[in-house]
Amino acid sequence: MNLSVLKYTGEEVGRSVQLPKEVFGVEPNDHAIYLDVKAILAGRRQGTHQSKERNAVSGSRRKIKRQKGTGAARAGDIKSPLFRGGGRIFGPRPRDYSFKLNRKVKKIARKSAFTYKAKANHISILESFSFEAPKTKNYLGMLQNLSFLDQKTLLIIPSVDKNIVLSSKNIKQAKVLCVDHVNTYDLLHAKKLLIMETAIMPIVEKLTQ
Incomplete structure (x- = not known):
């Protein structure tokens, strides 16, 4: 697949890039996608949930009534899960x-x-660029020039660029990842994928070696 290279201002550079088939033209495996997304989302769970069981509830351990002769079911202490305020x-x-x-x-x-x-x-393939300073206005301007302002976008850069990363932080639907941090969930979650031209070969090398 041939794609024209664009400047971050939205203008065409005048050359095109051939996307390697070994990464961008394989036979998709939906089950592998399911497993990877499941693993990613599972790893993001905090897992800090906890409730008080019988041994953690405060209360007397005295038997609240005699075993027989009351006409009601036998009961132990007040911390029993059967009573309100008891353990779970x-x-x-x-x-x-x-x-x-x-x-x-x-x-x-x-x-x-x-x-x-x-x-x-x-x-979309973008020519390599950087911002002089981290400003949200710069990143919004880029998205507007590319007509992606109202869409979820993922920009893949070859290595960490603080000015670009910080410029996108306050934009809810925009995300920036370097090649080493690209994952299946973020690829599929984004509507539009922006790849910096210098990041194509690192992606291929990382996924084919």
Whole structure:
């Protein structure tokens, strides 16, 4: 697939780039995408939920009434889960939801995500650029020039550029990631994918080696 290279001002540079088929033209694997997205979202869960079970509730452990002769069901102490204010039965406990996913599956998932974006013509290639200072106005101007102001966008840059990253921080629908941090969830979550020209080869090398 050939794509024209654009300046961040929206103008065409006058040359085009061929997207490598080994990343942007593979046979998509939906199950690999599902597994990778599931692993990413599971890893983002805090897992700090907790409720008080019977041993954590404050209260007397004295038997509240005699065992027999009351005409009602037998009962133990006031901390019983059957009573209001008692402990919770099998309540949630702090836990880690993350799980390991095979590296090859991750690569297949990311290549599948790039392929879907390429097939849908949702990829734009930008000439390398940087901002003199971190200003939200600069990033908004770039999105407006590219006609992506009202859409969820993901900009992939070859390495961390603080001015670009900080310029996008206050824009809800915009996200910037360097090649090392690209993941399947963010690729699919974005409507438009912006790739800096110098980031194409690092992406290919990372997903094909």
